[in-house]
Amino acid sequence: MIFDTIAAISSPLGTGAISVIRITGNKTKKLIKELFDNEKTEPKKMYYGWIKDKDEIIDEVTWVYHKGPKSYTGEDMLEIFGHGGVLVTKKILNLILSKNIREALPGEFSKRAVMNKKMDLVKAEAINELIHANSDYALKAAANQMEGKLSEKIQDLKKDLFTIAARIEVEMDYPEDFEVDNFEFLNSLNKVKDELIYLYENADNGITAIEGIKMAIVGKPNAGKSTLLNALLRKDRAIVTDIPGTTRDTIEESLSIRGILIKSIDTAGIRETEDVVEKIGVERSLKAIEESKLILFVLDNSTGIEDYDIEVYEKLKEFSYKDIIIVINKSDIKNRVNFNVPWKDYDIVKISASNGDIRNLEELIYDKLKNTVITNEYTLTNERQKNAVKKAIDSVSKAIEGINLGLTNDAIMFDVRKTIEGLNELTGEDYTETLLDNIFGNFCVGK
Structure with missing residues (x-):
């Protein structure tokens, strides 16, 4: 399904000044030619024209082409800005869908952005939370997430864990050439654990800011x-x-x-x-x-x-x-x-x-x-994120315990990898279709 082209109304459906319809996928450039008879479309440039169904005028519009991967979804995208009426907007969408283009599912644009590595799952959730924010604290928490500070913190922790994993791997492959420095491992793992515990213990503030009290x-x-x-x-x-x-x-x-x-x-x-x-x-x-x-x-x-x-x-x-x-x-x-x-x-x-x-x-x-509801620059904002961090804490705790008990390097490596998996689950780098469907099913159609 990732290879098909989708379209949706991205603005609230009703009477207003402007409506927005978005299209993304590999048929986008072909659609531009069919709708506007324009073969030399430059990205990020606004064009003016008419949308017609055969000889019937539907609307006077402007439109912008975004060439992948430099677009929201990472694919070729088209945004059409027309007059904000229910009937005229639906007519434009139906014309587009008649071109063998599928109507988008809720959140499918953002889902594609995650799958195409344009953003991680934390930022995608923040976009939805920003749209639905109905208090100042909710808006602040969502904006902090969108800025990427939490994602940066998670990536830093993963770098530390990858460094530890690499050291353990080398010592497992060349036991005679390297001496195990358990103190260094413990020190690094405890720092990771402390950061994760801080995130977990302050998660309720971010969740409360979003969901309310x-x-x-x-x-x-x-x-x-x-x-x-x-x-x-x-x-x-x-x-x-x-x-x-x-x-x-x-x-x-x-x-x-x-x-x-x-x-x-x-x-x-x-x-x-x-x-x-x-x-x-x-x-x-x-x-x-x-x-x-x-x-x-x-x-x-x-x-x-x-x-x-x-x-x-x-x-x-x-x-x-x-x-x-x-x-x-x-x-x-x-x-x-x-x-x-x-x-x-x-x-x-x-x-x-x-x-x-x-x-x-x-x-x-x-x-x-x-x-x-006090939220710092990086705060968890939902139970899914909190549960993922809890899994990572449990795994890094087992790695620390394993070192203290004198377990073999392969046993410690297993728990270090499970810690990384927990953080990948948080950011969406290890995802399943079911996970993404559950998350993006709550998004607006067209976002």
């Missing part, structure tokens, strides 16, 4: 949880009424607080109930709490502490290892009783969600989460 809003029915979610979102997402138990299932929405992506979950009121539907909502609420890093425990200032609040608190005690903020809502309403929060181990903040008075809460949320 889960935050559960919990409390008794009618404490104002849904109103608080709406206030954080700056829009009406959850239904708000004075009837307790209106929210009977969890509602998840994404929001950004000072550049941090937060997946906020409005939970059903946690209480004992015989209602079958509400009971399912309570179970899902407890699951949301378990999966969240931060919990907002909402109390109702107008009622004071009630048995329901104590019931919720008893449930939260099981999750005391998580960050918990006690939010006293409806602070604009005078409470009927002396309001005294007995739980002093957590941060307490007063708000009025219905009035949008939540600035102090947003600042506290940011302070709680800001250190979980």
Whole structure:
């Protein structure tokens, strides 16, 4: 399939100023001649012309030819820029597909770029993460990956491992001419291990920056949880009424607080109930709490502490290892009783969600989460990368252990090679079709 020619709409399909269609493969130059009757096309130069189907004019366009291997995919490529209408764009694509050219699969352009060594898998994933970034920290983490600092670090580690492997190989072939320097091997392998452990231990920051942080809003029915979610979102997402138990299932929405992506979950009121539907909502609420890093425990200032609040608190005690903020809502309403929060181990903040008075809460949320998304110039950004690094750590640890136990060079060489394989898996130098299909299947068509 790598030898066929593919095409796809690369711009969002809809009404707009410009649409973009990309073509890549060995039939690209032939297609240019058929579409534009142009035989002397210079690469990287923009041309103007008309696209016609026989004698019927379809659109007035500009186009650029990229000669392989100096292109995104490493193959001959054509980019056509037309008017951004749904019908006209589809007509151009259908005309191209009628020339014995196949419609591209999701991410197939980037997949070809990896297979043709134009970029590694880390950078390809970063492109997709950059496209889908919806917070400042996600954008920064993806941009760092695209810049290539992580790829450079991995290549440096592989050079060190290849040097070690070469030394071991020579000593295996000429045991009488070389004396084994175990200290030098151990020193080099420990440096590689330390670098990999640093990457692994800081991976969650990069992953969190990309994927966001889960935050559960919990409390008794009618404490104002849904109103608080709406206030954080700056829009009406959850239904708000004075009837307790209106929210009977969890509602998840994404929001950004000072550049941090937060997946906020409005939970059903946690209480004992015989209602079958509400009971399912309570179970899902407890699951949301378990999966969240931060919990907002909402109390109702107008009622004071009630048995329901104590019931919720008893449930939260099981999750005391998580960050918990006690939010006293409806602070604009005078409470009927002396309001005294007995739980002093957590941060307490007063708000009025219905009035949008939540600035102090947003600042506290940011302070709680800001250190979980700090990304340096090279950071892992997904679980696949993290798992590959873990494999490399396990293998280099076995190599170090083997030297300390006095194992033979061939046993140590096996683990050094497995370490290199783990890093190759990270960058995509050792790939399978299944791996690439799984990764690029989540990409946009045309990218």
